[in-house]
Amino acid sequence: MHHAQPHLHSFVTSTITAGFRIALLLGALFLTLPRPLWAGQHWDKPAVTANLKAHVMALASDIGERNMDAPDNYQRASAYITGQLTAAGVSFEHLRPIPDYPSPPIIVANFGPNSVSTPTNFASSPRKAAPTPNTAGATNNTSSRIGPALLLCAHYDTVPEAPGANDNASGVAVLLELARLLKASPPRTDVQIAFFPNEEEPYFMTPASGSVQYAQHLSRQGALPDRVVAVDSVGWTGKDAGWRTFLRFSGGNLTVGARPADRALAETLTMALNNATDTEAVVTKDGAFWIDKSDHAPFAAQGCEAVLLTAPGTLAYPCLHKPCDTAEKLDYNTMERTVSGLLEFTTQHPSNPR
Numbered sequence: 169m170h171h172a173q174p175h176l177h178s179f180v181t182s183t184i185t186a187g188f189r190i191a192l193l194l195g196a197l198f199l200t201l202p203r204p205l206w207a208g209q210h211w212d213k214p215a216v217t218a219n220l221k222a223h224v225m226a227l228a229s230d231i232g233e234r235n236m237d238a239p240d241n242y243q244r245a246s247a248y249i250t251g252q253l254t255a256a257g258v259s260f261e262h263l264r265p266i267p268d269y270p271s272p273p274i275i276v277a278n279f280g281p282n283s284v285s286t287p288t289n290f291a292s293s294p295r296k297a298a299p300t301p302n303t304a305g306a307t308n309n310t311s312s313r314i315g316p317a318l319l320l321c322a323h324y325d326t327v328p329e330a331p332g333a334n335d336n337a338s339g340v341a342v343l344l345e346l347a348r349l350l351k352a353s354p355p356r357t358d359v360q361i362a363f364f365p366n367e368e369e370p371y372f373m374t375p376a377s378g379s380v381q382y383a384q385h386l387s388r389q390g391a392l393p394d395r396v397v398a399v400d401s402v403g404w405t406g407k408d409a410g411w412r413t414f415l416r417f418s419g420g421n422l423t424v425g426a427r428p429a430d431r432a433l434a435e436t437l438t439m440a441l442n443n444a445t446d447t448e449a450v451v452t453k454d455g456a457f458w459i460d461k462s463d464h465a466p467f468a469a470q471g472c473e474a475v476l477l478t479a480p481g482t483l484a485y486p487c488l489h490k491p492c493d494t495a496e497k498l499d500y501n502t503m504e505r506t507v508s509g510l511l512e513f514t515t516q517h518p519s520n521p522r
Contacts (some may be wrong), residue, residue: 216345217504223252223341224403224495227324228333234326235368236271242365245324246272249340249363253277256348263382271365272324274378279350280316280358315391317357318518320346320510321379321463322399323367327489334485334493336367338403338503345507350514357518360393364463367400372461379463387470394519395433396474398464402506403498406481421502425459425476433473436517441509458483477506 226248227234234245253260253275263274322339326332340363347361364378371377379398386392405421422441426434464474479502487493 211508213504216507217500219345219348220341220503220507221495221500223344224333224337224498224500227337227340228331228493228495232331233329234324234332235328236366237328242272242325246275246363246365249275249324249344252344253347256344256351258347258351263385271376271378274365274382275363276382277347277361278316278358279347279361280355282358314389315358315386316360316393317395318355318359318514319362319393319396319467320359320399320514321362321364321396323364323378323463325365325368327368329491330489330493331491331495332493333495333498334404334479334482335401335488336399337495338401338498339399342399342402342503342506342510346510346514349507349511353511353515355515355518359514359518367463373465377463377466380466383466383470383472392470392472393467394473396464396467396472397433397437397510397513398462398474398476399478399506399510400462400476401478401482401485403479403500403503404481404485404487405479405499405502406484421479421499422506423478423480425478427459427468430468430473430475434475437475437477437509437513440513440517441506443509443512477510 227245231241231244231248232238234242236242250260250262258277258279260275260277263276320343322343323336324340326335331337343361343363350359350361362379362382364382366377367379373380375381383392402422424434424438424441459476460468462476462478464476468474482488485493487497
């Protein structure tokens with residue numbers, strides 16, 4: 169045994185040295201891997217959360233009801249959105265609805281290498297030729313693209329007498345924060361963020377709806393997006409004690425609603441939300457009646473991949489479409505995680521890899 173000790177010492181020393189070298193190699197590999205934008209100093213959770221709350225407070229508390237029955241408030245909401253985009257240095261366009269339906273504008277912000285823009289005159293804008301199909305087998309060529317790879321949208325109107333904190337200042341706030349972050353870290357392909365008027369009844373899926381007008385307009389231009397995600401009512405997660413039992417069976421804090429044809433998009437979005445944060449997102453069962461009840465529906469009707477991102481308890485929300493839909497009821501931590509997940513999705517998975 170006495171003679172074995174030098175060999176043991178040499179073995180232990182070699183093992184420790186090898187382990188140290190492996191640790192160094194793994195550390196170097198980690199540093200070379202692409203890190204998500206929400207990691208480390210790149211993601212300021214307190215600032216994002218505070219900004220989300222400020223947006224909801226401005227829209228739901230300071231402005232309040234936003235619809236054709238409260239035209240001054242409606243215009244103030246539009247001005248708030250464009251003011252925030254301007255402050256973030258984001259370029260945007262006002263798309264004026266057709267004259268028969270005087271309402272605040274559709275607001276569209278453009279991001280990406282080509283920053284696809286859309287003519288502002290709905291009536292006279294010429295139809296653009298559709299891009300030539302790529303027959304050479306290249307799947308990532310966007311040089312011939314006319315429409316964006318991805319459109320994210322939220323409506324900024326409310327039903328009468330409702331301040332609309334959850335429905336839908338929450339969706340507007342999430343997309344305003346996403347726009348600010350995309351300005352600093354542009355996506356690899358063209359992305360649009362749109363804020364629509366007149367989603368609520370009696371305008372839903374009528375010619376007066378902003379999303380209906382925009383979908384038809386892009387169709388005439390040959391510029392429909394590949395993918396559409398409507399962000400609607402993502403702030404109330406029912407975490408007050410009375411709703412925990414219900415939400416335990418609902419699948420998580422967020423739900424991605426998809427028709428059968430759009431399940432691939434829903435699963436990709438769900439994966440990004442889950443990868444980015446501890447937020448759960450689930451794909452709904454086929455045939456749920458609420459799946460097409462937001463601004464993605466007109467784009468689905470035009471043949472786009474289109475899904476709804478919402479909170480699972482929205483239809484059970486006691487203040488849905490009521491005056492009690494106020495800012496203090498929202499879960500701003502979940503909203504912050506929603507921004508984080510959408511940022512990953514927008515920067516990593518905007519297009520359908522077909």
